Amino acid sequence: MKNIETIIKNQKQYFFSGETKSTKFRINQLNELRKAIQRYEPEIVGALKKDLNKSEFEAYSTEIGMLYKEINFAINKITKWMKPERVSTPLTHIGTKSYIYPEPYGVSLIIAPWNYPFSLQISPLIGAIAAGNCAVVKPSELTPTVSKVIYDMFQELYEERYIAVVEGGVEVSQKLLEQDFDKIFFTGSVNVGKIVMEAASKKLIPVTLELGGKSPAIVDESADLMLAAKRIIWGKFTNAGQTCIAPDYLYVQKEVKDELTRLMEDAIEELYGKNPLNNKEMTRIVNENHFNRLSRYLVDGRVIKGGKVDRNLLAIEPTLIDSIDWDAPVMQDEIFGPILPILEFNHLDEVIENVRAHPKPLALYMFTETDQNQEKIIESLSFGGGCINDTLIHIATPYLPFGGVGQSGTGSYHGKASFDAFSHEKSVVQQTNRFDIKFRYPSHKYGLSIM
Ligand code: NAD
Helix, strand or coil: CCCHHHHHHHHHHHHHCCHHHCHHHHHHHHHHHHHHHHHHHHHHHHHHHHHHCCCHHHHHHHHHHHHHHHHHHHHHHHHHHHCCEEECCCHHHCCCEEEEEEEECCEEEEECCCCCCCHHHHHHHHHHHHCCCEEEEECCCCCHHHHHHHHHHHHHHCCCCCEEECCCCHHHHHHHHCCCCCEEEEECCHHHHHHHHHHHHHHCCCEEEECCCCCEEEECCCCCHHHHHHHHHHHHHHHHHCCCCCCCEEEEEHHHHHHHHHHHHHHHHHHHCCCHHHCCCCCCCCCHHHHHHHHHHCCCCEEEECCCEECCCCEECCEEEECCCCCCHHHCCCCCCCEEEEEEECCHHHHHHHHHCCCCCCEEEEECCCHHHHHHHHHHCCCCEEEECCCCHHHHCCCCCECCCHHHEECCECCHHHHHHCEEEEEEEECCCCCCCCCCCCHHHHCCCCC
């Protein structure tokens, strides 16, 4: 591989050739991307198994299948998205026409995390390609087998002057952040998000930051508890809780806490078996550091389900912890693992007060059969996105922009929002020469009549 500076210089040159901008080119590249993913499916599934012990089912449902849908959606819409949009003109601009031209930023940098190491690298790239950019992608070093598959696939698929894979860890990432990119798209932790934003600010590079945080699942006394239990357990323990939008903690109304807890215990057994550590399909914790970090939380509060670990396999049982308050260590940072602390509330106002007192969450889930409570939560709390009576599924639709707010992120993507994330909206007024309006000229200089 050439050095980073050379790759970017070559990409800039290639971008200025204009080749990446035509509709046909963009659609061809997306088609090729889809075919390459199809060809590489066994390698992708194998790498996810090796790096995270992801089951084939989870590999397809959370990393591969949705990419095909996103690519097809973009291909079908590109022509419409690319079209300059004619907008109204005010009376003061009589005789003119006004347009918004979506223009690709140029050369983009896309940095990915390890938790969905394939899809979170490719999904933003779909937007970059659809919008006509060149790109450098940097997979996570914590999932090295997936990183290598991405590298191999892209070697076969794209010229480096168009899309390049730069593998490596923190140092490589920092070196990339010193470069003259036209756009940076980062997915990862809040702390590294701050580093990325600081680096980008030095060159005033536009950023999209897809970060994390503590996302609550709130259940009130009117909720359908059976469904709430199952949907919260699925949302929390998919990928062993290593999901940016997983419910981080449960906030349940006192009256229904015992029943919901019992139903969640049943749901864990139904979905992961009586002895989850023997379940060969269970995703493991990414590395020993994270395993140790998570194991320390198991002494907080009172473990009411799960709690067993297997250090050799880096596996932790789906775990429910009760007797937790806001000061507990498990409530200080995003958990990002298979541990669900349970907090209780008496009145919804308490929930609003406590959630407001913390950084704005990436996701929020409200389980209720009461329209009034649903409205109250949506109206009162700021969060990236979420669901009423479900978890996670808001991420899997191209019709909803996905992203955080405040500390959970800035900007959004998916569907049209992905195209927008990699496009600048260039506003152009087209003036007429058939007449000239004299009022704008200073009369003392030109007199009242200039034509
Ligand atoms: P991370 O921030 O540690 O790493 C992300 C990327 O940044 C990696 O490619 C890594 O090499 C690079 N990096 C790490 N330290 C760096 C530094 N000091 N300077 C420059 N680059 C650096 O995140 P992670 O542990 O890979 O992922 C987990 C986090 O990502 C969680 O907080 C999770 O909520 C968040 N996340 C968010 C989304 C989303 O869509 N909002 C999706 C997945 C994960």
